[in-house]
Amino acid sequence: MLLENWLPIGFVLPGGAACGRVLHGGADWQIIATDHGTALLTAATLARRWHTADIVTDEQIELVTFGGAEYGMIKCASGAVLAPLWRCSTPDGQKEALALARALQSTRACDITVSLHDALYVAQIERLLPVYGPDSQEDGLVLGRWLSGGVSIDVASIDRLCGLSSWLTPKDVEEIIEVAGLAASGQARRMHRSANDGIDAQRREQYVKEGTALKSCSTNHGASKYVTPFVLAGRPRLAAFFNEHIIDIVANQERYRLLGIDSPSAVILHGPPGCGKTFAVEELVTYLDWPCFEIDASSVASPYIHETSRKVAEVFDKAMNSAPSVLVIDEMEAFLADRAAAGSSSHYRVEEVAEFLRRIPEAIKNGVLIIGMTNRPDMIDPAILRRGRFDHIIEVDYASAEEVEGLLLHLLEPLPKDETVHPVALASSLARRPLSDVTFVVREGARLAARAGESCLRQQHLLDALALCPSRVEAAVERKIGFT
Structure with a gap:
C-alpha cells in the first residue's frame, strides 16, 4: 500500500x-x-510511552508540530x-x-516485558523501539530470525544457526547472546554440546543444505536480506518478473x-x-x-540552453x-521523444536524448538499476528502446478481477473485520480501474465504519464506499454539463 506522508515533502x-x-510506516510511526x-x-x-519507560530521553527525541498535530522525531545521519527490525539486512559480520x-x-x-519482534532498530541511539503490537516473540527467536536472514530459529540452536549463516561460529553466537543479555542457559549449552557430539548425519546434512541455500544469497552489499521473494499485492506476474530478472541477479551476483x-x-x-506503475x-x-x-x-526540465542536459x-x-x-x-516521453519527429527547431531535445x-x-x-515509466511508448525515440539500453519493455495494464x-486481501488483512467482508464480490466491480480506486474503497469503508461507531469493518461499509467511487465512465455521465 502506498503510504501517505504525515508531513509534506519538502517540510x-x-x-x-x-x-x-x-x-516504512505503521499506524503510529513513519520512517522518512x-x-x-x-x-x-x-x-x-x-x-510518550517510550519516554515514560525511559527507553528514549529528552535529548534523543524532539517535538515536531504540523497542522495542529504533534509528532515525536528521532533524526539519524x-x-x-533506521528500519523495522524485520526489514533490516542480516549482519555482514560480528561488529x-x-x-x-x-x-x-x-x-x-x-x-523487560514488551515484545521486540516488531521493533524499530535505531542504531544511532542504540535502541530497539517497540511498537506494542498484539503478537509477541521471545528475544531468542527475535535475534535468531535476524541473524539467520528470516528463519524461525532460536539463538539457543547454536549449530543450526551457524549452518545458516556462513560467518557465524559457536563462539560468535555465545558472545552475541551474552551481549544481548540472553546469556546461554545451562539447557542451551547442553543443546549445543549435544548438537556437536550426538547430532545424526541426516540432520547435519539438512543444516548444511539450508546454510548453502541462504549463503548463495549473500553478497558484498548484504543481499542475504533478499531470501524472502518480492511480493507485489495484486500484481503476481509483475512480481514474478522482478524476482527473476532483477532480484535473483542482485541476490546471486557471484554466480551471474x-x-x-x-x-x-x-x-x-x-x-x-x-x-499501478508507480506503486510497483x-x-x-x-x-x-x-x-x-x-x-x-519537475526536477530537471529547464527553459535554459543546455541546462536540462546538465541536470540529467x-x-x-x-x-x-x-x-x-x-x-x-x-x-x-517528456525527455526522450522521437528525434525524427522533433524537427529542426528542437535541436536541444536532440541534445537531451x-x-x-x-x-x-x-x-x-x-x-544502477534503471526503470523507466511512460504512458506513451510510441512517442519515445527508437534508439532509447533498443536492447542494450532497455532490454525489457513491460506492459502494465489495469488490474483484472483476480488481481x-x-x-x-492485502489491504484488508491488517484491519478488524467481520465475516460479512467478501473481497470477491467487490473485485469484479473494481476490475479494470485504477488501483487508487481500490485503495480508496478500503480506506473510505474504514472511515465510514469508524464514523458509525463500529469497531470492525463490514461488507456494507465497503459497498457504500464503492458507491462513492464511480468509474470514470459513470463519473463522466454524472458530471456532464450541457446547454439548451
Whole structure:
C-alpha cells in the first residue's frame, strides 16, 4: 500500500533537514527520507510511552508540530541504520551483530516485558523501539530470525544457526547472546554440546543444505536480506518478473558474474494512468532498500540552453556514486521523444536524448538499476528502446478481477473485520480501474465504519464506499454539463 506522508515533502524539520518520501510506516510511526539521512516520526502517544519507560530521553527525541498535530522525531545521519527490525539486512559480520545485540540489551534494561519482534532498530541511539503490537516473540527467536536472514530459529540452536549463516561460529553466537543479555542457559549449552557430539548425519546434512541455500544469497552489499521473494499485492506476474530478472541477479551476483552478467538490465513499464506503475516501482525500491534517484519534468526540465542536459548528467552521476542504486525516469516521453519527429527547431531535445543514450549504458555497468515509466511508448525515440539500453519493455495494464482481489486481501488483512467482508464480490466491480480506486474503497469503508461507531469493518461499509467511487465512465455521465 502506498503510504501517505504525515508531513509534506519538502517540510523543513528542526535542524534544517527537509522531508522526503515515506520509506516504512505503521499506524503510529513513519520512517522518512531526508536530505541529511533519515528520520523516525511517531505519534505523540507512542513517543510518550517510550519516554515514560525511559527507553528514549529528552535529548534523543524532539517535538515536531504540523497542522495542529504533534509528532515525536528521532533524526539519524546518513548511513546509520533506521528500519523495522524485520526489514533490516542480516549482519555482514560480528561488529554489526554485536551492535544490535547491545541495542536489544539497552531496551531490555528499560522494559523487560514488551515484545521486540516488531521493533524499530535505531542504531544511532542504540535502541530497539517497540511498537506494542498484539503478537509477541521471545528475544531468542527475535535475534535468531535476524541473524539467520528470516528463519524461525532460536539463538539457543547454536549449530543450526551457524549452518545458516556462513560467518557465524559457536563462539560468535555465545558472545552475541551474552551481549544481548540472553546469556546461554545451562539447557542451551547442553543443546549445543549435544548438537556437536550426538547430532545424526541426516540432520547435519539438512543444516548444511539450508546454510548453502541462504549463503548463495549473500553478497558484498548484504543481499542475504533478499531470501524472502518480492511480493507485489495484486500484481503476481509483475512480481514474478522482478524476482527473476532483477532480484535473483542482485541476490546471486557471484554466480551471474561468472557468466558475464554484472547487474540487472534496464526496464520500461508502460501502461495507462493509474494502472499501478508507480506503486510497483516504489514497492521494489522499498524491498531493495537502495538509494533512489528520480528524473522527471519537475526536477530537471529547464527553459535554459543546455541546462536540462546538465541536470540529467548530475542525477546519473549521483546514482552511480551511490551504487547499488535505483534511477527512475518518469514520464519518459517528456525527455526522450522521437528525434525524427522533433524537427529542426528542437535541436536541444536532440541534445537531451543524446545525453540519455550515452549515460544509460554507463550507469548500468556501474550498478544502477534503471526503470523507466511512460504512458506513451510510441512517442519515445527508437534508439532509447533498443536492447542494450532497455532490454525489457513491460506492459502494465489495469488490474483484472483476480488481481484486484489479491490487492483487496492485502489491504484488508491488517484491519478488524467481520465475516460479512467478501473481497470477491467487490473485485469484479473494481476490475479494470485504477488501483487508487481500490485503495480508496478500503480506506473510505474504514472511515465510514469508524464514523458509525463500529469497531470492525463490514461488507456494507465497503459497498457504500464503492458507491462513492464511480468509474470514470459513470463519473463522466454524472458530471456532464450541457446547454439548451
